[in-house]
Amino acid sequence: MTRLYHWSFDPAGRLVRLCLGEKGIAFESVDSAPWSPHPDVSRLAPGAVAPALVQEGPAGHIIAIGTRAICEYLEEATDGDHLLPLHPGDRAEARRLWAWVEAGFEQVTDNLLTERVMQWVRRDREPNSEKLRRGAHALRGRLTFLNAMVERNGFAAGRQLSLADLAAAAHLSAVDYFGDVEWRAVPDLKEWYARIKSRPSFRPLLADRLEAVRPSPHYANLDF
Template identity: 75%
Template sequence: ETSQGRALLPQDPAARAEARRLWAWVEAACEEVTDTLLTERVMQWVKRDRQPDSARLRRGAHALRGRLTFLNGLLELNGYLACRELSLADLAAAAHLSAYDYFGDVEWNAVPELKDWYARMKSRPSFRPLLADRLQAVRPVAHYTDLDF
């Protein structure tokens, strides 16, 4: 918060509190989904001790849809998640979304505001290295690095 660079928390105290609240919400809400989907998809491939649990994958996909709908609603109001400017909440959500998008888990047509916002996030120079990361055995969906998906 004392950096001379671009602030990732708003100056306004109420907006700053909202950015922190949403940042914490994103981390907690997405942790459950990320743990379920990525554990079943990636860790089971690495361990090779059992097949992915389809019931867990369905629960994770259902939970993901609810979170995405909520984020889409916030973006309809603000343009960004916590306020009218980029904050830590946006960066946290974009990082989680990139993991879901890698596997094609996001139904982008159901969340148009989120899709537009994510395209803007993907276009940021600081985000491009994240899109270049690859899992050794799993390729991303075709549109993963496409900025105009």
């Protein structure tokens, strides 16, 4: 039994869902939004926040919290395709870019994505246009860098899909719901995203909906 506490539009939860999907691991999904965490989560460990994975498996009762702990655990302890390359130097590059994505998208999440989501949570609230502007600016910088990496390598960190790609796609997919990604400016990255999007692991994310907020027209379109 595998259970995942997460919120559908949280990029960290999205990365874990992609990772579970790529590994072919079925799981029970339990909603835990940042503004209203599931009460189980704080009981799992001091200071725990979603995404949190609980698994009863051959190694016993496993609790893994946060993208780093969960994805490394799934990579080490479960079967299925590798999401880190096998050569040590290539693994290091994949982990560098995975870490780069998580640190680099913080400004995008804290400003752009959070603002869009809070606008949905509290519908009477005016959006903070300064935050939206700052988040959009941060996003453009990340897109340019990722586009260059994908143009050079095929995937973010090499010729093979890795956790760096899934982390980037998790972040981009969340802001793409709101139409915030200017795909035309980054043609190589757009082509890469079309490839990632068409993977079976991506389907559940493309089916996510926020009540009363329509996704951007191309959100779930594989041929956008």
